[in-house]
Amino acid sequence: MVRNHKPKLAVWKFASCDGCQLSLLDCEDELLTLVDEIEIANFAEASRVILKGPYDLSLVEGSITTPHDEERIHRVRRASKHLVTIGACATSGGIQALRNFKDVNEFISLVYASPKYIETLNKSTPISDHVYVDFELHGCPINKLQLVEVISAFLHGRKPNTPSHSVCIECKLRGTTCVMVAQGTPCLGPVTHAGCGAICPSYARGCYGCFGPKETPNTVALSARWSKLGAKEDEIMRTFRGFNAYAEAFRKESEAHEK
Amino acid sequence: MKNKTIKVDYLARVEGEGALYIKIKNNKVSDVKLKIIEPPRFFEAFLRGRMYTEAPDITARICGICPVAYQMSTVHAIEQAFGVTVEGQLRELRRLLYCGEWIESHVLHIYMLHAPDFLGYPDAMHMAQDYPDVVKRGLQMKKAGNAIVALLGGREVHPINVRVGGFYKAPSKQELGQLAEKLKWGRDAALETVLWTAQLPFPDFEQDYEFVALRHPTEYPFNEGRLISNKGLDIAIQDYENHFIEEHVAHSNALHSMLKERGAYFVGPLARYNLNFDKLSPLAQEAAKNVGLDSICKNPFRSIIVRSIEVLYAFDEALRIVEGYELPEQPAVRFQPQAGIGSACTEAPRGILYHRYKLSGEGLIMDAKIVPPTSQNQKTIENDLLNYVEQAILLPEDQLTWQCEQAIRNYDPCISCATHFLTLHIERE
Numbered sequence: 001m002v003r004n005h006k007p008k009l010a011v012w013k014f015a016s017c018d019g020c021q022l023s024l025l026d027c028e029d030e031l032l033t034l035v036d037e038i039e040i041a042n043f044a045e046a047s048r049v050i051l052k053g054p055y056d057l058s059l060v061e062g063s064i065t066t067p068h069d070e071e072r073i074h075r076v077r078r079a080s081k082h083l084v085t086i087g088a089c090a091t092s093g094g095i096q097a098l099r100n101f102k103d104v105n106e107f108i109s110l111v112y113a114s115p116k117y118i119e120t121l122n123k124s125t126p127i128s129d130h131v132y133v134d135f136e137l138h139g140c141p142i143n144k145l146q147l148v149e150v151i152s153a154f155l156h157g158r159k160p161n162t163p164s165h166s167v168c169i170e171c172k173l174r175g176t177t178c179v180m181v182a183q184g185t186p187c188l189g190p191v192t193h194a195g196c197g198a199i200c201p202s203y204a205r206g207c208y209g210c211f212g213p214k215e216t217p218n219t220v221a222l223s224a225r226w227s228k229l230g231a232k233e234d235e236i237m238r239t240f241r242g243f244n245a246y247a248e249a250f251r252k253e254s255e256a257h258e259k
Numbered sequence: 260m261k262n263k264t265i266k267v268d269y270l271a272r273v274e275g276e277g278a279l280y281i282k283i284k285n286n287k288v289s290d291v292k293l294k295i296i297e298p299p300r301f302f303e304a305f306l307r308g309r310m311y312t313e314a315p316d317i318t319a320r321i322c323g324i325c326p327v328a329y330q331m332s333t334v335h336a337i338e339q340a341f342g343v344t345v346e347g348q349l350r351e352l353r354r355l356l357y358c359g360e361w362i363e364s365h366v367l368h369i370y371m372l373h374a375p376d377f378l379g380y381p382d383a384m385h386m387a388q389d390y391p392d393v394v395k396r397g398l399q400m401k402k403a404g405n406a407i408v409a410l411l412g413g414r415e416v417h418p419i420n421v422r423v424g425g426f427y428k429a430p431s432k433q434e435l436g437q438l439a440e441k442l443k444w445g446r447d448a449a450l451e452t453v454l455w456t457a458q459l460p461f462p463d464f465e466q467d468y469e470f471v472a473l474r475h476p477t478e479y480p481f482n483e484g485r486l487i488s489n490k491g492l493d494i495a496i497q498d499y500e501n502h503f504i505e506e507h508v509a510h511s512n513a514l515h516s517m518l519k520e521r522g523a524y525f526v527g528p529l530a531r532y533n534l535n536f537d538k539l540s541p542l543a544q545e546a547a548k549n550v551g552l553d554s555i556c557k558n559p560f561r562s563i564i565v566r567s568i569e570v571l572y573a574f575d576e577a578l579r580i581v582e583g584y585e586l587p588e589q590p591a592v593r594f595q596p597q598a599g600i601g602s603a604c605t606e607a608p609r610g611i612l613y614h615r616y617k618l619s620g621e622g623l624i625m626d627a628k629i630v631p632p633t634s635q636n637q638k639t640i641e642n643d644l645l646n647y648v649e650q651a652i653l654l655p656e657d658q659l660t661w662q663c664e665q666a667i668r669n670y671d672p673c674i675s676c677a678t679h680f681l682t683l684h685i686e687r688e
Contacts (some may be wrong), residue, residue: 015297017320020323020325022323022367025371040382040384044374047381048664049381049382078623094440099305104301107299120298120299141416196313197374199419203413203420204427205427235310242316243320
């Protein structure tokens with residue numbers, strides 16, 4: 001393919017911790033090569049340069065939590081040829097979606113001295129609730145190598161190679177002994193989307209689901225197994241109510257264990 | 260032009276979303292606002308009802324740049340409530356993890372966020388076209404810091420290995436030993452960084468700040484110590500809330516953390532350095548002296564040199580820990596949760612990070628309070644802008660705007676951190 005211009009990349013931030021966009025700057029070995037291939041047209045965390053759209057690829061970090069952002073995401077979509085969400089906030093509403101299970105006004109008055117100044121929505125929602133999303137990259141945070149893969153795939157007009165199987169497969173690939181079978185440690189690996197490389201079990205702890213649900217997760221069977229290992233109902237509820245609490249499969253499972 | 264307005268709608272090269280608004284009337288600054296437009300996320304609220312075991316993983320998500328700081332303040336505060344003390348090699352490993360975070364965060368700021376201001380580039384990528392070796396050195400140093408966090412924590416952002424009482428898994432002596440070569444290279448690169456940052460052009464700007472930092476009897480502070488200042492503060496962390504308050508200032512939309520008695524104060528590398536110069540390693544002290552930096556530095560623009568000194572110290576300290584490491588018997592100390600209140604302050608890359616938790620007998624969090632460094636520096640940043648703009652007021656507008664941004668970036672502000680507790684009011688004009 002002959003290009004007459006360098007593709008333009010934009011990075012947008014909504015409600016988030018900045019960790020996923022930091023992953024781009026954490027690509028210490030790839031960053032300078034990357035900027036040979038693409039033009040960084042809008043990436044406020046890294047540059048004062050702000051170029052006008054349209055953008056060939058927009059990476060969106062963060063969830064929608066304010067009326068202002070609810071409008072802004074539509075402008076981002078209109079200016080973007082491809083829009084990819086990066087991370088749990090943008091993909092499922094993030095940890096801040098815990099408000100979705102409570103009265104947000106109670107939250108505001110707990111944290112803020114002058115609640116009347118707070119402009120916020122009742123719910124923290126993923127980007128796909130608002131605009132069409134071309135691809136969702138999971139993780140809290142995302143895996144930086146997967147980010148490079150996604151950028152590369154979109155620049156070359158192909159599908160990203162990011163497997164949607166469970167963390168269990170990654171443990172097997174890594175050769176980690178199953179913590180649930182061998183040590184009886186409760187683990188979310190069987191229902192969690194791959195991508196991290198199965199880090200937690202290799203550090204002798206159970207997966208806590210930061211990459212969100214895999215395709216077709218059997219959360220009911222996993223909860224039953226957790227119960228047999230001694231987990232109480234409220235513990236199971238909290239476990240599914242984490243960094244991807246508002247992802248449908250995890251939300252339903254946590255609600256099933258809520259008293 | 261006597262009247263003008265400086266507006267930066269979206270501050271670049273800071274972590275999070277902020278905006279700047281300065282109004283000038285008859286060549287006098289009439290209004291300064293550092294606006295926080297980052298949406299609130301309500302961490303203190305949803306920590307209620309969570310188990311103490313989940314807390315370090317949750318608070319890490321306040322900031323993707325300094326998750327280790329959040330994890331460290333969290334575990335120390337909870338350990339204080341439970342009466343747990345972590346000592347020996349486990350304590351050393353915590354310091355090592357913090358070294359890794361200081362390195363990756365400071366180097367990111369020095370090379371990618373701050374240095375481009377001094378040399379007139381919009382970002383490090385453009386700077387790399389003229390200074391390829393300098394930027395590559397920065398990236399490799401950052402990588403070395405990240406290697407520490409990734410080895411001890413499992414990954415660079417939101418590490419998974421920290422728990423109350425210690426770690427889930429302690430690295431073997433051999434695993435840790437593999438870091439040594441990278442750290443030795445990093446220490447040399449840090450020395451070059453000190454020399455490189457020291458020759459940058461600095462505006463003449465000194466203020467009479469109150470610096471606040473931890474002070475430990477035997478070491479440069481990471482996790483423990485008393486809270487002291489150059490103006491007489493000397494308290495245990497448990498007294499923090501008797502001395503600091505959050506104040507709603509009329510001209511600003513954000514809550515500012517203040518010293519009850521004296522108002523604005525300054526936290527971060529400059530404060531730590533000024534209050535703990537004698538606790539730096541001999542190598543770091545010597546490097547500072549070689550570039551003509553006194554043991555006290557009151558010019559915030561020079562914080563880039565001080566950050567380089569701290570990076571040098573962190574590499575030096577990391578090597579000391581790696582070389583003296585022996586595998587501890589257990590990766591974490593044993594304990595029973597108990598009802599109580601615990602608080603802790605640790606030194607995040609940007610300054611002191613205060614956490615307080617109230618816990619039930621079974622270990623559920625009843626109440627949480629978190630005061631991040633950027634909200635503590637906010638008032639000081641605004642004061643700097645006020646004073647700096649007045650002395651630079653005749654500069655052309657684009658240059659003045661850029662210098663104001665630079666004055667903010669002196670503090671390496673992390674707005675993502677600050678926001679979960681700042682009052683937010685979007686003013687549209």
